[in-house]
Amino acid sequence: MCQCEGATTTTTTMGRMPDQEQSPPFVDVSPLHRIPLVFVNLLVFAVSCVVAFACISSIVDRGSEISFRRRSLLVSFVVNRDITALLFSLLMMVITFTGFVGALRENVGFLQCYIQGTCLLILLDILFVAATVTLPYLTKNKAHSIFSIELIVSYRDNPDYGKLVDYAQSTFECCGVTSERYRDWDQNLYFNCSKTNPSVERCSVPSSCCKPPDGDDVDTRLRRRFCGSGVLAGTEQQAWSKIYTRNCVDAFQSFVGAHTIVVLGVGIGIYTVIAALHYLATSVHDEILSLTHLYDRYYQKLNQGYPAWMAGREVAQEMSSADRRLVIRGARPTWIGRFYFRRY
Known part of the structure; x- marks a missing residue:
């Protein structure tokens, strides 16, 4: 953009006259x-x-x-x-x-x-x-070292941990973090299967691990909420029929690869x-x-x-x-x- 005062004044063929422009070029x-x-x-x-x-x-x-x-x-x-x-x-x-x-x-x-x-x-x-x-493309060992088992251990100790784990397990259809998969929950204070554990959640996994049942009535929602009860004490086949058995690191890697x-x-x-x-x-x-x-x-x-x-x-x-x-x-x-x- 260029504006010059006096641009419409008469000029000679040699240029502008000395007194016809006294302002700087804008x-x-x-x-x-x-x-x-x-x-x-x-x-x-x-x-x-x-x-x-x-x-x-x-x-x-x-x-x-x-x-x-x-x-x-x-x-x-x-x-x-x-x-x-x-x-x-x-x-x-x-x-x-x-x-x-x-x-x-x-x-x-x-x-x-x-x-x-x-x-x-x-x-x-x-x-x-x-x-x-x-x-x-990360090796499984490297991925498991990044996503620590501490998420499982501290599941009940911090609401943020609980929300993050529940969101990951329900979204990516998985249960657990390491190669032990859903049996990672045996390391949690409230879910482990030790005989000294007085918790009502003993030998269980969170409801976010459960496969969604058909229907949306009250009974169906209650069955889903408690479907993980006693899973850790059962066999692999029994667990597979109720919950997701793939670990969340593998599930997340597959999800990212697909997107x-x-x-x-x-x-x-x-x-x-x-x-x-x-x-x-x-x-x-x-x-x-x-x-x-x-x-x-x-x-x-x-x-x-x-x-x-x-x-x-x-x-x-x-x-x-x-x-x-x-x-x-x-x-x-x-x-x-x-x-x-x-x-x-």
């Missing part, structure tokens, strides 16, 4: 780059604030239930999903705030932080897709959006540096005694062949600058 950052960057980052920032507020409310409500003791780092963040979501939303708030302010106020420092933030998000996206896609294309599609979609924002931020950043250099040179010429029309023309001539100098200063000419310099 060149602005491309709105095609800046405006989408402003609104997209504002929208994501607002959504991140809502998510962060919801996560904080959940954490406050749960209070003492949250604990990282006796847990691996991975399991801790999987179980405490509100904490994981809070950390990610805070990260998004910081990144999108720098992008919004940087694009709105044309602030080079904020835009540099935003560009680095988008690089971090791209890296996280690639790591997530890579980890999800390679999970089905690899979907995961790749989502990952590529997220990557495309972040890469587009990265491109817009880089373009705005470079345009600001180019325009800053243009105006610096323009006013330097004015301070040296040049008339405005001559200063503008000489700066345009210098900038049209200043690729090397701009690279040294940490920027490069953008299409906005080149378009202006050709027209001048």
Whole structure:
């Protein structure tokens, strides 16, 4: 975009007359780059604030239930999903705030932080897709070491553990974590088959291990709720007729393997959006540096005694062949600058 005061005045074939233009050339950052960057980052920032507020409310409500003791780092963040979501939303708030302010106020420092933030998000996206896609190809021993038996042992001790295990077993139609499958529950204090166990759930497994019976009446739901009773004391065949006997690690690996294309599609979609924002931020950043250099040179010429029309023309001539100098200063000419310099 280029605006010059006095552009409609009469000019000679040699150029503008000295007294016919006393204002600097007006060149602005491309709105095609800046405006989408402003609104997209504002929208994501607002959504991140809502998510962060919801996560904080959940954490406050749960209070003492949250604990990282006796847990691996991975399991801790999987179980405490509100904490994981809070950390990610805070990260998004910081990144999108720098992008919004940087694009709105044309602030080079904020835009540099935003560009680095988008690089971090791209890296996280690639790591997530890579980890999800390679999970089905992990050896069983490696997968079992990641998903600890501690989930089973602490099933009744923490509501988060219970919810996570029940969700996994009912969703992936499995029971247990390790190669022992449903017999993992023999290691739980409340379900083990030892004679000293006074629990009414002795030799049982949770109802989330049960195969869904036909029907939805009260009797059917009660049978499902207590279908795991005494399973650990019976044979494999008896267990198979009532509950899922595959372990959840194998079930999850199979599930991810069957949905690899979907995961790749989502990952590529997220990557495309972040890469587009990265491109817009880089373009705005470079345009600001180019325009800053243009105006610096323009006013330097004015301070040296040049008339405005001559200063503008000489700066345009210098900038049209200043690729090397701009690279040294940490920027490069953008299409906005080149378009202006050709027209001048």
